[in-house]
Amino acid sequence: MIYLDNAATSWPKPRQVPRAVARAMTRGGGNPGRSGHSKSIEAGRAVLACRELLAELFNVRDPSRIVFTKNATEGLNVVLVGLLRAGGHVVTTSMEHNSVLRPLRALSSAGVALDVVAADAEGRVDPQEIRRAIGAGTRLVAVTHGSNVTGAVNDIAAIGAVCRERGVRLLVDAAQTVGCIPIDLERLPVDYLAFSGHKGLLGPQGTGGLYIRDEGDLPPLLRGGTGSLSDREEQPEFLPDRFESGTLNVPGIVGLGEGARYVLQRGVEMIMEHDRHLRDVLLEIVSGDPRIRVIGTSAGAPCTGLISVVIRDVSPSAAGEALERRFGILTRIGLHCAPSAHRSIGTFPDGTVRLSWSTFTTARQIAKAGRALLSIAAER
C-alpha cells in the first residue's frame, strides 16, 4: 500500500508520536493548570514543552501567543467569528478551503460584506488584487498559505505588506504548509495564523493551534474553566487562557510536540526540498503524456508536496478507485472541500485526483504512482 493522502492527514507518524501519546496517558494523566500536585504540574510542563517547540518552529518569542485548538478549522473560526461584525468588510480568496468560506458565507448572511479575490489558473493570488479589494471598512484579510488543491503557495510576505500598508489585519490558513514550508512569524507580517497538528507536523488528529500576534479585542469562541482566576466568573483576558477553556487534549498535544520535534530535527527546509524532489520525479513521468493534465506546475514556483491531476476521459472517482484497487495507491479524489478553488482552476464540479506525500514517502513510491497514472490513462 502506498499512502498518498498526506494533505488530508499525514501517515505514518514518527514512532515517537504514538509512544508519547501512550506515555501521557499511562505515566502522566494529570489535568494541567488545575492543581498544585505533581501529576498536574507534569501535564502542564508537557503542554508547555509542546508550546515552546511550536514557538521555535514559527520563531515566536512568547510561546503563550500560540493557543491550542482541535484543528486549523477551530483556529480560523476563532478569528473570523470573533472579529467580523455586521457592517464590516472582509477580503478572502477563491482558493480557500471550506474552513474559511463556510464561516464567511454564514457571516455574509448576517451582514458582513465579503469580497472573494480570484486566484489564477494555478491557484495563486496576486497581492495587488488584494490591495484593490481592501476598502475603508475592511477589517480582515483571510488567505490560505498553501492551496490544498494545487499545492500552490501564496506570497504571504507580499500580501502581509499590503495589509500592513492599508492597516488591515491578516489571517493566514497554514493547514497545508506548517512543517513543509518555513514560516517565520518574527519576520512575516501576519496577525493570526491557524495550523493543523495532524498534517505536516506529523501529530495526532484532533490537534492544532492558532498564533495570535495581539489578542487585543479578539474574544474567545468558548468560555469556561481555565484553572486561573478561579474566584471570578469572568473569562481571563490573558493568553493562552482566554482561548483555552476546558480540559486540553493533553495526550494529543504531547504527541503533537513529538511531531514538531521531529520536524525541527529534520529541518523544514530539508522537508521542503524532499517534497519538491518528489514533485519533480512525478512530473518527469507524467508530464509527457497529453492525456494527463497536471494543475499548477510553474517551474520554480513554491509549492507543497501535492499534485492534482485530471486524466482525459477518466473521471477522478474512477481513477481513484483504479489507483487503490489495482495499484494499492491511496489518493483523494473530488473537490477537496474547496469548491471555489476548483472553479478557479476549471475543474468544477468533477474535481481532480490529488496525490500528496510526506517526509516518509520515497521517490520509488512516487514513481510507481506516476506509472500507475500513465497506465490508467493509456487504457482509455
Place this chain on the structure above:
Amino acid sequence: MFSRRDRGRGGDGLEGVISFFGSHHALRAESVMKRAGFPVRLIPGPREISPNCGVALRFDYGLREEAISLLEASSVQFEAVHHYPER
C-alpha cells in the same frame, strides 16, 4: 542548567515567591529561570498571596532584580514578587 529535582522538599532557603495569573506563566517562568541557572521550585500557590493560580514559584529573594529582568525580557507575565519565607 540547574539540576535540582523538579520538586524539592523545601528547606532550600528560597524565601521569595512569584505569583502568576495562570499556570502557563508559572511553568514558563520555571522553564526560563531554570535555563538561566536560577534555583527555583514550584509550589501550590499560597492563598494569602494570590487567588489567581494553582501554582507559584519559589526562588532566591536575593536575586529578585535579576529574576524580574529575565522574566520581562522573556515575555513571561507574572502577578507579583513576594518575600514569603517557609514556616
